[in-house]
Amino acid sequence: MARPSYRSLDGLVLAPVADQAPGQVGTRTRFTYHEKDGxxxxxxxxxxxVRxxxxGTREGDLLDFRYVQLxxxxxxxxxHCVSLVAELPDGRVRLEETWEWESQPGSGTSVVEQVTDSAR
Incomplete structure (x- = not known):
């Protein structure tokens, strides 16, 4: 089981571990995170x-943010998405996400994990 992690997300690249529905983020999507003062x-x-x-904000290991995409x-x-930040046994960061579209019907959960340089 992943353990809590208070380490910064600044500069980390994360990717979904599974594809979502067509037209959404998937395993080829890369997120480059930044963090400063919450x-x-x-x-x-x-x-x-495409883009x-x-x-949003971070309080401890809880992220609360809004997203927009083309x-x-x-x-x-x-x-809107709420994510729990955890650290994997190998030291990488994992986000366990619960999201809901605001511009269209739909909601769900997803997991994104820090990618290594070789997986970018």
């Missing part, structure tokens, strides 16, 4: 997502 933000792209951004088909979408 604020978090990230840029992401890959797969069906995405998220912005997909390859030219449509945009946005939503």
């Amino acid at each position: 604020e978090i933000w990230a840029e992401y792209a890959g797969g069906d997502v 995405g951004h998220l912005v 997909k390859r088909d030219g449509t945009t979408s946005s939503g």
Whole structure:
């Protein structure tokens, strides 16, 4: 089981461990996180997502953020996500996410994990 982690997300690259529904983030999507003084933000792209951004806050190991993205088909979408930050046994960071679209129907859970340089 993953253990709590208070280490910074700043500069980390994370990727989903599984594909979501078509037109959403997937295993080819890469999130580059930034963190400063309780604020978090990230840029992401890959797969069906041309460009995405998220912005929010961190309190301990809980992230609360909103995201917006542009997909390859030219449509945009946005939503809200709450994530729990954990550390894997090998020291990498894992985010266990619960998300809900605000611009369209749908919600779910997902997991993203820190990628190593060779997996980028």
